[in-house]
Amino acid sequence: MVVPLYSLNTLRLGYSIVSCTFASTAKRFLVGDLKPSHISLQNHILPRSITSKISADQHNFTVAYLINSCGLSPEGAILSSKWLELQSSPGADSVLALLSKYGLSETQISKVVRSRPTILVADPEKILSPKLEFFSSVVVSREDLARILCFNPHLLLRSLENQIIPTYNFLRSLISEENVVSVLKRSSWIFRENRRKNVVPNIELLRELGMPQSCIALLVAHNTEVLIHKHEKFAAAVEEVKAMGFDMKKSTFVLALRALCGESSKSIWKRSREIYKRSWGWSENDVVSAFRKNPQCMTMSEKKIMEFGEENYSKMFSC
Known part of the structure; x- marks a missing residue:
């Protein structure tokens, strides 16, 4: 029926x-x-x-x-x-x-x-x-x-034995069960991907460069989408973040990597840079300095940037 x-x-x-x-x-x-x-x-x-x-x-x-x-x-x-x-x-x-x-x-x-x-x-x-x-x-x-x-x-329609359960176990080896559930809610695409193609090599690169497990766990749990990028592009983004003076042993490196990894993210970064320059009169050095101290300032929407206001300019540098 x-x-x-x-x-x-x-x-x-x-x-x-x-x-x-x-x-x-x-x-x-x-x-x-x-x-x-x-x-x-x-x-x-x-x-x-x-x-x-x-x-x-x-x-x-x-x-x-x-x-x-x-x-x-x-x-x-x-x-x-x-x-x-x-x-x-x-x-x-x-x-x-x-x-x-x-x-x-x-x-x-x-x-x-x-x-x-x-x-x-x-x-x-x-x-x-x-x-x-x-x-x-x-x-x-x-x-x-x-x-x-x-x-x-x-x-x-993915294989339970060959894809879903191995991905769950892989994530569970890096982050808590609670965070695995959060990843499933927010970034369930990782349960469809071949983790050996990009995710595993990207994590291994971070380990080789000295990123501690706590920062890797932060990246996996809260910025999982960064890890799907092709290894070559991911490696290039890592080098760009390092060149800006970020310390791989700090959580700010993870936040900066999120802001600069991928065409969409870089587009938002460039848009934010232009807003700060046009609206607040920032120089290029001002932008990079603020980004180093607070990477999230370059991932906000234009509306939030304007709501934040020029009066918080000095606070941005002191954070």
């Missing part, structure tokens, strides 16, 4: 899409020249027409299911249907019921399906349930679990 998540009007809309397409398909199938002279050509076309109709029927069933049971818009359903083809509803119904059991709301389930439609054809017992059980044993509340999966549904 299809899970009745949405209104009758939406149901009718889905059925109207199916009916119209079926009618169009049937019309294309029936119209033709049946004269004897065309029997040979017809024998070649008929199997293709039957196959096309079956394919169209399955496609329309998928679209209708995505609309009526998952809450997708007609446009979203058509787009998502390019990634999967449902043969019937029981399997997909079981997936929706399982997600609901673990605390996902109808809106959250709709977002999950829209983001990762192939989840509807995943085996609920063999593929999804073990991962849901693992994450529910790690995360404190069902609300948190629902938000994590809504934000990153790709987690449910």
Whole structure:
């Protein structure tokens, strides 16, 4: 039975899409020249027409299911249907019921399906349930679990044994269980990444350069996104931070690395520099000096910078 998540009007809309397409398909199938002279050509076309109709029927069933049971818009359903083809509803119904059991709301389930439609054809017992059980044993509340999966549904299609559990154990070897949960809430992407490609080499580089475990733990727990950058770019950012006079044994190095690692972060840094120069009359040396003493001054939004005010200029240097 299809899970009745949405209104009758939406149901009718889905059925109207199916009916119209079926009618169009049937019309294309029936119209033709049946004269004897065309029997040979017809024998070649008929199997293709039957196959096309079956394919169209399955496609329309998928679209209708995505609309009526998952809450997708007609446009979203058509787009998502390019990634999967449902043969019937029981399997997909079981997936929706399982997600609901673990605390996902109808809106959250709709977002999950829209983001990762192939989840509807995943085996609920063999593929999804073990991962849901693992994450529910790690995360404190069902609300948190629902938000994590809504934000990153790709987690449910990663290998539990080869990806998720090893990543959890890797993080747990560096930071507390509480901080691992925080990473899962805030930067769950790391559970999808091949940590050996960039994360591990980046951490090893910091160790080789003398960063203490306390600072590495700070980076892993609160600035995890920095570690995903390609090793070459990460190494270049580390050298840039060192050249500015930051001490690798202090937490300010971690904050500065966050501000300068990655194109987006550097763009924010450059924007902040220009704001300070334009609005407060800072020189380049003033900017670098303030950054060394308080790296977070270069990661604030323009609104916060202006709210901070020129009157705090001297405090910035004394912090």
